Amino acid sequence: MNAPLYSRREMLARAGGGFGMLAFASMLEAASNPFAPKVPMQVGGKAKSIIWIFTNGGPSQVDTWDYKPELAKRDGQTLEGFDPKTGFFPGSVGGLMKSPFEFKQYGESGTWCSDLFPKTAMHVDKMSFIHSCWTGSNNHSPALFMINTGTTRMGYPCVGSWVTYGLGSESDSLPSFVVMTDPLNRGLPKGSASNWGSGFLPSVFQGTWLKPSGAPIDNLAVPASLTPQRQRAQLDLLAKLNRNALHGSAIESELNARIESFELAYRMQTAAPDAFEVKNEPKHIQKMYGLNEKHCGHFAAQCLTARRMVERGVRFIQLYSGGMENQQSWDGHKDILGNHRGFANESDQPVAALISDLEQRGLLDQTLIVWGGEFGRLPIAQKGDKPGRDHNPHAFTVWMCGGGVKGGYHHGESDEIGFKAAIDKVSVHDLHATILAAAGLDHEQLTFKFQGLDQRLTGVENPKVVKQVFA
């Protein structure tokens, strides 16, 4: 045997082990000692994977998880001092409007939930709720960029890119960061791919968008005529050819890395389609998710795919509930009752099943589920035939589950009508710092040099990890 020609760092840098290794290599390159742990585990959870159920369009906190009896008492009253430009339609400002949904208590924690999520609510004792989130924009695109990338402008790396940059991947045959969007032709979140771009981080860290129809990954399909077996034969001979030219030379290991990247690509061709084959799941699992139910089958398939990806070592999965804006997503400007009922119906059973399923497989402890959107909605009505609610950047609720997060815990409060975050306010940067912490990443240490600065997801304003959510 020859002595290793390249250091491990070099091997990794040359792409040896695929996506994850690449991520790892980039991380090592930045550190002075290649093997020094760059990201010390200090605080937080034990999530190895993160599933973000992104309720696109901005669900209403007071109609979902933030119970406000006071709002019901003041139903119809004018909200004094309200700035009509808080929302997006200053001309449609109505009075305070009580939630059209019934609330009741669930679990030992006695968590109040609306009747939108009867199944998901069964899991409240495994969830931590943050009721005091707020953001900086009342407009979809900037708010989406903010919640995904930490800035309201497009072109910055998103949370998923940062996490995979920091942790790499445990999959040798699948992308480490995938994004699934609405499969019912209702569009994409505004700003589309900029929400899962890698910005100034290397492009290997961008989210792989799984196309909702057709082949989910570009170029994954072997050309019509080249069956995998024959591509296998071709690759074997290609490797032989490559080795023949450079055998025994000092770049053989570099070459091995290149060959391996072809091998990984080859594996992806079989592994990725397999990960999407939710129909291979046993009947009782399909039933649990509601895979064959008309009202929720599409979202069930995505949740089930998410679980299969977690099992296969995918690091970050973002799953958009809803399409673009207005009635295509949780953006309930009109008819908050019908709008939210619809999207809750699509997602309640699949999300509840996802939690149960991860739990029964012993994966919930190492998988963080985040549920939330880009902002909240106003406690006042947006006037119309069927009243809706307009955008509200001042308060929204996010819940987390699994990955070492405490159960039945409620952090922070909005004011008594759910208009503005009031107690223990949590900024988007705080939220990001907390998500990173859940994966064992210190947001202050997770940096990338760009434009002369050590850039980080959470900016320079010293955001705080919400440590209380961790058990």
Added chain:
Amino acid sequence: MRYFEAMTRGLFVSILFFTTSLLAAPAKVKFNRDVRPILSDKCFFCHGPDPKKREADLRLDMRDEALAAKAFVPDKAEMSELIQRIVTTDEDDHMPPAKSKLGDLTAAEIAILKQWIDEGAEYEAHWSFIPLKPEATKDQSIDKIVSAGLAERGLKLQPEATPETLIRRISFDLTGLPPTPEEVTGFVTEHQFDPVSSIDHLVTRLLASPHYGERMAVDWLDMARYADSYGFQVDREREVWPWRDWVVKAFNDNLPYDKFVTWQLAGDLLPNATDEQILATAFNRLHQQENEGGSVEEEYRVEYIADRVQTVATAFLGLTFECSRCHDHKYDPITQKDYYGLFSMLQNIDEAGLYSFFTPSPPTPAMMLMDQPAKDKMAALKAKVADLEKPKSSLPPDLSRGELAHFTFDELKGNKLTDSLHPPPAPQPKQETKSKDAKKDKAPPDPAAVLKGENKLVSGKIGNAIQFTGDDAVDTPLGNFQRHEPFSISLWMQTPDVKDRAVVFHRSQAWTDAASRGYELLIEEGKLKWSLIHFWPGNAISIRTKENIPLKQWLQVIVTYDGSSRADGLKIFLDGKQAAVEVIKDNLTKTIAGGGHDNISLGERMRDRGFKGGLIDDFRVFGRDVTQETNADLQKARAELYAFQDAQKELMVMKELPQPKKAYVLTRGEYDKRGEEVGPQTPAVLSPFPKGAPKNRLGYAQWLTAPEHPLMARVTVNRLWQSLFGRGLVKTTEDFGSQGERPLYPELLDYLAMKFIQSGWDVKSLVKEIVTSQVYRQRSIADAKTMADDSDNQWLARGPHFRLPAEMIRDNALAASGLIKLAMGGPPVHSYEMTEAFKPVNPGGGDAVYRRSIYSNWRRTSPPPAMVAFDAPRRAVCISRRERTDSPLQALILLNGVQYVEAARVLGEKLYLEAKGDLPKMIELGFLRCLSRKPDAKEVQICTQLYQEQLAHFKAQPKEAEKLLKTGNAKRDASIPPAEASAAAVLAQTLLNHDACIVKR
């Protein structure tokens, strides 16, 4: 002083924790090489150039200041506080403090600092700020410098690469294309006889190739953040490709680099600037632009200029100026005032912070792109107009003729306000059948104006008047005037207060959302402003009354336009008297029509400020200039001239305003937090601004290109080195400051930089010098230890090798297959990959999918994924260094992407036909085309096996063969049996994926 006292509280640590003798300390410490990096990393953040972050009043980046604060005692490391504070274990005194998270210094670093102090603690200016010396080129060469450096390590240059490798390497580096098999054979033969002159011939030939310019341009497009769309969320497409073609041409013409830079920065300011020089300035306008409704115009204008600052600083200074947008630089001597000093020079154009949503015109300032015949025709049309224009004869307004509409606002019917000249048509008898066509054709237009929202009728000047809410308009049905048509409007109005801005009436779709296209009467700062606009602010005529208009009293206003497209063709009459006005804008060269909303509206406009509380009465529209007799011939001549002007394409460029805009330090970089006013300035640490140079972009270009400038030439040659070697002599091509990498061969960088200046900034000669050097011509493989110790080839102990950049990967496959279409220039094209892009676009037909990658349509929100996968940047901001990653997505593209499968298929056919089906011959031809060399016996054997296996399969599965042969647009050659064609395709694909095909070796 306080600092010293504070320090003496600490323990006096006099013990050395280790012996320096154990460490390989350099013979004599050099400040820049050894000390500055330590101070920069560990100390400057709190004790550096930024006064706001400075702790204990101590700065260590300047010797005098450090000495004054008694940070160290020269020659006496043991007695120096600096050392004591680093080695002490007292947590309160220890440096860097734990909370800084900077980490402790290593033993080796401490040893260096001690030795430095013991040797006198001498400082050097930061290496890249020291001016170049003419001696740098004396008796020197690339090979001498590198050989000497290698000798110190006991190494020497590798032998020259094989001629087959060399021609492939040089061809890619100079043209971005592989050599043809014939070129390879020719070169190899010539090389046998005369290696030196064969290389000289090769390089000379390639430098003269038009594809040289295309290859060089790609790097510059990254710097210039070139894209075929505006970027940000809306990301509409824009036509800026004439600038891209200019870059290609400039490289091919070997435009001296100082001119290349000067024209792009300030071509418009050159005496008698040519069209080409002005076109080059589009460089400054290629940043992203916004048009999303409701965005703050000034916020984005500031962002644009910040982008220009960053681009100029990265491209020409190699400094991270952007760090100084919010505060003085923490590591480099760049103040926040320096930042806004450059900002002040880059903002003096008549631009808006938003481009128009409703009209497609390029943002101003823009130049018309005209060839000579077009210019001649334009001159002739202008001369004709000038001939017909008579000296002005202004008459008092005559409102008795030419009236088109008259709204008295006396009576409201429903929401209708009658035009007294055109009473409403008699009610139509109810139609029995309601067909769509009947409705469209027969319903006569309603001449009445429409009152909207809460606007109301109140007692007015004559009968009733409208009182406006400011949020609602009154819409008239007419007023879509063209700019050759004289017209006038008369009204009575009354404003309740001094309006900062209010729309009295307008014909336009919107304010910034439509660049105000149309015409408008506004109150601005209490004065009346009358304007005709193509694109505000750069393409418009506008006048404003010198005096404020009276408050709370009726005022008769008549505004007129004579059809001349000049500000002196606009007039304002107040109570019958012509008002004294100042000219605000006087440059209208394009249409005022279009954008939608083709009628006059009163009192309100989309996303603008309305005439809140204002009154308007007796609104009359005239189809003539009421102060002049109409000249039909003149109007016709103008119509012709304007139509011709409107038809010319425009490109956004720089056009200096006569009066520079005021610039301010912006607190925290925020557009609305203006601080101290600043004028043009450059960092004090760099060479002085040339005496007598104008304090504008042109002077700035002169400053950059003066031989004394320490950075410009160094930064430029370093980027070229990066382009050829895959790594700059300074790896951080974007940062030559103290946080950037210090070059291992500073003499080489200085040699190349000085040589470049001495050659008259001759780029081709610089390229030639590098690629003919032995250092470049070395084989790219060294011994295993050297390669492991120096993985990115900083030592230059071997020739360059790296995976080809995105554009070359694709162009190579196209060239090897013969599919490539080498037509140059023109509008961008859609390649196959675009169908895979996020927003699917159909690939272009015909040659489009076979054009070189530089011509692929570059849309910022969805650039070609196959390019991005190979690390092409998105071109949102200036990028001087691409990442280089290897990922399986790349392998998937190469194996399965339509572009590559098609290329393999066509190459397979070509091999089959050329070899007439003779397999060994096919394999040899394939090797020559894809690897630029012949195969050895083993390789022939492997390829034979591959081909035979595939052939057997395709013979058994003819349907599969048929499918494979349908990939891509290119027609298959039916003369080849499908199984053979398919097997040949697989053979070709294998070769196209060979390491030597996608890696430059």
